[in-house]
Amino acid sequence: MARLRYADAITSALREEMLADDRVFIAGEEVGQYLGTLGVTSGFLKEFGPMRVVDTPISEVGILGLGIGSAMAGLRPVCEMMRMDFAMVAYDQVINHAAKIRYMFGGQFKVPMVIRGPSGVGRQLSAQHSQSLEVLFAHVPGLKVVMPATPADMKGLLKTAMRDDNPVIVMEALRLYFEKPDVLDAILPGLSEVPDDPDFTVPFGKANVLRAGTDVTLIGYSTMTIQCLKAANILAQEGISAEVVDLRTLLPLDMATPIASIKKTHRAVVVQEQWGLYGCAAEISAQIAERAFYDLDAPVQRVTGAFVPMPFARNLENISFPSEHDIVIAAKRTLGR
Amino acid sequence: MAKKPTLDLTKYVRFYEQMVYIREFEELIGKEWNNAAAHGMGGYMHLYSGEEAIAVGLIGGMDLAAGDCFIGHYRDHGYALAAGSDPGEVMAEICGKATGCSKGKGGSMHICDAARGFYGGYGIVGGNVPIALGLGWALKYRNQKNVCACFFGDGSMNQGAFHETLNMAQLYKVPVIFALENNGYAMGTSIERSHANQNLRSRVDSFAMRSVTINGQDIFEVHEQMAQIIQEMKEDPHPVFVEFKTYRYHGHGAADTPVTQSTYRTRDEVARAKDQLDPIKFAQEKLLELGVLTDELIADMQARAYASAEAAMKFSDDSPYPDPSELIKDVYA
Numbered sequence: 001m002a003r004l005r006y007a008d009a010i011t012s013a014l015r016e017e018m019l020a021d022d023r024v025f026i027a028g029e030e031v032g033q034y035l036g037t038l039g040v041t042s043g044f045l046k047e048f049g050p051m052r053v054v055d056t057p058i059s060e061v062g063i064l065g066l067g068i069g070s071a072m073a074g075l076r077p078v079c080e081m082m083r084m085d086f087a088m089v090a091y092d093q094v095i096n097h098a099a100k101i102r103y104m105f106g107g108q109f110k111v112p113m114v115i116r117g118p119s120g121v122g123r124q125l126s127a128q129h130s131q132s133l134e135v136l137f138a139h140v141p142g143l144k145v146v147m148p149a150t151p152a153d154m155k156g157l158l159k160t161a162m163r164d165d166n167p168v169i170v171m172e173a174l175r176l177y178f179e180k181p182d183v184l185d186a187i188l189p190g191l192s193e194v195p196d197d198p199d200f201t202v203p204f205g206k207a208n209v210l211r212a213g214t215d216v217t218l219i220g221y222s223t224m225t226i227q228c229l230k231a232a233n234i235l236a237q238e239g240i241s242a243e244v245v246d247l248r249t250l251l252p253l254d255m256a257t258p259i260a261s262i263k264k265t266h267r268a269v270v271v272q273e274q275w276g277l278y279g280c281a282a283e284i285s286a287q288i289a290e291r292a293f294y295d296l297d298a299p300v301q302r303v304t305g306a307f308v309p310m311p312f313a314r315n316l317e318n319i320s321f322p323s324e325h326d327i328v329i330a331a332k333r334t335l336g337r
Numbered sequence: 338m339a340k341k342p343t344l345d346l347t348k349y350v351r352f353y354e355q356m357v358y359i360r361e362f363e364e365l366i367g368k369e370w371n372n373a374a375a376h377g378m379g380g381y382m383h384l385y386s387g388e389e390a391i392a393v394g395l396i397g398g399m400d401l402a403a404g405d406c407f408i409g410h411y412r413d414h415g416y417a418l419a420a421g422s423d424p425g426e427v428m429a430e431i432c433g434k435a436t437g438c439s440k441g442k443g444g445s446m447h448i449c450d451a452a453r454g455f456y457g458g459y460g461i462v463g464g465n466v467p468i469a470l471g472l473g474w475a476l477k478y479r480n481q482k483n484v485c486a487c488f489f490g491d492g493s494m495n496q497g498a499f500h501e502t503l504n505m506a507q508l509y510k511v512p513v514i515f516a517l518e519n520n521g522y523a524m525g526t527s528i529e530r531s532h533a534n535q536n537l538r539s540r541v542d543s544f545a546m547r548s549v550t551i552n553g554q555d556i557f558e559v560h561e562q563m564a565q566i567i568q569e570m571k572e573d574p575h576p577v578f579v580e581f582k583t584y585r586y587h588g589h590g591a592a593d594t595p596v597t598q599s600t601y602r603t604r605d606e607v608a609r610a611k612d613q614l615d616p617i618k619f620a621q622e623k624l625l626e627l628g629v630l631t632d633e634l635i636a637d638m639q640a641r642a643y644a645s646a647e648a649a650m651k652f653s654d655d656s657p658y659p660d661p662s663e664l665i666k667d668v669y670a
């Protein structure tokens with residue numbers, strides 16, 4: 001076991017897959033000579049050369065087109081978006097093209113590509129650089145959407161994404177990138193641990209019970225899973241035993257694991273970083289209502305970000321997305337406290 | 338050049354002072370970045386040092402009070418200051434304070450000043466360029482004798498949006514100045530490594546748009562040429578693409594440290610630019626030579642600029658953060 005930061009897990013997955021499969025290449029802005037905007041591809045250009053580590057102009061449409069076409073032609077591209085917000089510039093390539101090609105041509109082609117990059121709130125990056133837009137991708141058949149919360153999942157899910165034969169959107173939690181292993185392990189012992197085995201992967205569509213509990217189920221993904229773990233720690237001090245379920249992938253979505261947990265706890269809180277309206281937490285809550293209504297002792301609670309563009313001022317930013325305290329309050333509400 | 342019009346030298350002294358002011362403002366932010374959190378600064382921070390003559394000379398050639406307007410990208414403090422925005426409000430925005438021009442909700446990248454026709458700084462590369470088309474369209478729609486300037490960097494020219502916009506702007510003959518600030522780099526990527534055709538001005542030839550290349554370090558050239566072009570645009574609405582050659586002194590943003598900068602440019606290159614291409618030095622030498630500036634005047638302006646930047650910082654420091662109730666305001670009109 002190695003104790004890694006989330007960013008190191010990305011590097012490790014990318015590097016191992018590039019070594020294992022020479023069809024894999026990376027394209028994006030500042031991925032090569034600049035050593036990566038956030039350093040995850042540091043040294044890659046030197047190690048793999050310019051055909052496999054492609055520095056591009058600021059042309060997201062071009063980057064994704066390069067990916068889609070070369071994937072159709074048998075390569076396995078990893079397209080880096082400097083930030084996932086910038087994928088919006090090339091949304092057409094993802095939604096109208098990458099997601100459609102398999103079905104629209106009756107299964108004749110496949111598009112084995114990864115679109116990855118940091119996502120979600122950072123620190124004072126303001127309205128155009130703080131969004132967590134997973135719902136825009138998770139709504140679309142033909143795509144897969146991965147949102148890892150832990151270094152091990154980051155590595156294992158990214159490797160699975162790179163081996164998958166479909167377009168996979170890997171949304172990396174910017175807030176977690178450089179969190180120190182000590183800090184993670186203080187939230188939950190072993191949280192920063194990543195298996196050394198080069199064949200270690202994490203399958204899609206298998207949620208993970210990160211912490212067992214009996215009173216209430218906290219369901220999250222990405223940064224919000226970590227917030228749930230922090231909330232569970234606070235609840236424990238107050239004698240409330242919370243189970244934390246990390247969804248890991250939104251598409252495919254594993255509802256069996258959270259529902260099994262709810263059958264035990266009879267209460268659920270679903271947490272999502274960004275806007276709640278029509279969001280992933282709404283979908284999950286609806287499925288719980290459909291499949292576990294009679295197991296519930298209280299209405300499902302959602303905790304979501306404020307329905308506003310991200311403000312710049314630090315004090316406003318801090319209250320715009322869910323804190324562990326918001327989750328604690330929602331959990332207590334399910335318990336009538 | 339046979340009959341060069343005589344220069345309005347008092348205007349250039351004013352421009353000189355504005356450039357000094359922007360420089361001091363940016364350098365103060367650069368210095369205070371060590372203390373960013375205490376001031377409320379954070380996130381990205383893109384400084385304009387080295388490029389001042391473009392904003393000052395071009396915006397100085399527009400009549401904002403009469404309806405001329407402009408839009409920019411995230412390296413936007415200089416635009417506002419050149420337009421005469423309140424420096425305290427600009428600094429307060431950079432620090433996320435309630436008294437900021439965008440109420441602390443936008444930050445450094447999203448300065449604006451509606452009263453002065455500044456339609457804002459935008460953070461998505463190339464994203465502001467199509468909006469300029471609409472601003473120009475509105476001017477033409479209302480038969481206004483006005484122009485709109487759109488500032489963007491060399492990186493923007495590799496966005497599809499740029500090319501769609503220029504085609505439409507020429508097709509509809511909108512009075513927009515597409516002001517390319519060509520500082521040689523988009524973040525850590527040089528022109529050579531990102532443009533197949535490195536003659537950026539010639540890239541717009543395919544739209545049959547009027548274009549010109551201007552030394553962006555020479556306030557006299559910037560202003561004289563732009564004043565002439567703006568006048569012609571007002572008489573006969575049409576778009577113009579202007580390539581300003583310039584250089585940025587600081588890293589791309591605060592995160593672009595000397596270490597990361599070493600992946601794409603040398604310290605020597607930066608030092609040489611500061612020595613040989615500085616717009617303030619250039620203006621200063623010429624104005625001294627012309628006898629309208631003196632060493633005392635220069636020292637005086639410098640001191641005033643520094644004091645004024647400090648005063649802006651103090652105004653910001655004394656200002657409160659936005660009230661939490663602000664969070665949900667201004668989502669809709």
Ligand SMILES: Cc1ncc(C[n+]2csc(CCOP(=O)(O)OP(=O)(O)O)c2C)c(N)n1
Nearest residue numbers: 086412460461462490491492493522523524
């Ligand atoms: C669509 C998009 N892609 C990437 C980025 C990240 N980014 C911000 S500024 C920048 C460089 C832009 O350089 P340029 O346009 O030359 O302007 P300069 O910073 O040199 O003034 C990059 C890559 C972004 N903001 N938007």
Ligand SMILES: [Mg+2]
Nearest residue numbers: 490491522523
């Ligand atoms: Mg540039």
